[in-house]
Amino acid sequence: MKTVRVAAYCRVSTDKEDQANSFENQQRYFLACIQRNPDWVLQNIYADEGISGTSTKKRKQFNAMIAAARAGELDLILTKEVSRFARNTLDTLAYTRELSRRGVGVLFLIDNIDTRQQDGELRLTIMSSIAQEESRKTSQRVKWGQARRMEQGVVFGGSLLGYDVQDGQITVNQEGAEIVRRIFHACLIDHKSTAVIARELREAGIPSSRGIVKWSAATVWKVLKNEKYCGDLVQKKTYTPDYLTHEKKYNRGEEAMIIIRDHHTPIIDRKTWDAVQQELARRGHPGAL
Template sequence: MIMVASYCRVSTDKEDQANSFASQQRYFKEYIDRQPDWELYRVYADEGITGTSTKKRVQFNHMISDAKMGKFQIILTKEVSRFSRNILDTIGYTRELKALGVGVLFMNDGINTLEPDAELRLSIMGSIAQEESRKTSTRVKWGQTRQMERGVVFGRSMLGYDVKNGTLTINPEGAELVRLIFHKYGVEGKGTSIIAREMREAGFLTYTGNSRWNNSHIVKILKNEKYVGDLIIPVVDRKVS
């Protein structure tokens, strides 16, 4: 019996049913069931993680580790872009797997890495996937830049500021703490470690509700572009009617 694994990289978008974990898992299971000598070992899936790098893809790296241990002989994946959008990663990992006797079958692309011409075809498809990823990134950045020019704010809420629906709003309670930190540093001339200790002793909480202020908390606040004035955007003050 040939043990077969499958790899999915899925979107966190609940509307993206075509690439959902459940639909891919069902597809691979049904495909493997139709092969008389195959048995499904495991489905590995990374959710909502970019395909341009494998460093943060926990399940992908787990799969490679299991392959080195000889737990399966074949990996099924939907297409090259699901496996990786980085051509060097694609070629490097498929070569490594082939040396281990593990073939990768890219279903939609019709590529089996154990075949003689697979690397050439994979290089072409991998290059296309990488270029498409670059174009997508460029389009997203362009769109975000145009929205930022209109005053739309990207990012999360932070101490002194609330971000909601693209609008930055001053949070009065948090803003007082930010002003206090800058006063201690700029006017009183205190170091970041001393400021952190005084914030702890006073019982003030960080944005995450932590009372354990440390040097890095203070440094990040003092360098943040939204506090020091390097970012020009419309800000809503709750005290203004």
């Protein structure tokens, strides 16, 4: 009897409540399945944690498994269902076809699909299309939910110079706020260019929001243009046009931004803010006087 070298692949959730898909549970599931087949020998169990199934690019364990198959180390791959393998129809078919050419089958246990069988690809195409459509709907639901929370004033994104953001709430960080005020004063009152301000901040050893002394004219310009400092909140400055790639793009009118005026405690009063915006418009670019 020929020995079948078997690998298992699972994509596990980071949600502690999602115990049904935990790595330990899936590992026991695969081991029990392999033990029922005496000619199967486990080579490895590959698991990616908390990574979307719509793209395989960032799934290191998935790619390691494919590399092992390409190296001739596997005969069969087990996975629970199509949605655990990939939610992108093109990826699913491309990988299973390549694996088939290399003599490696894929067995989707719950979906009862075996790519080694004649009708395997047809059934896989149908199931992967369903999985991809479910992923699209999930993406829409998540985006809709995020937009409603944004409208309620929940802040999405991380902390920045002068503000701490935690659990969707934004509060003033006094140490950082003093640096912000210094930058606005240097621009409006001292009439210094952003390049000069950046150099002075570097020379003074003052850290940016990331805790490093790496100021540039462009960095200072961004501080001066950030509407959060006058208490306003503008969200959805970027958007994700393709739920499959998750690639973000700058929102140039493709989607409506969510703007809340006087959302939080300002660091810079609105009169000063407006005057600085006029000054920046006069200068025209980050390094100008």
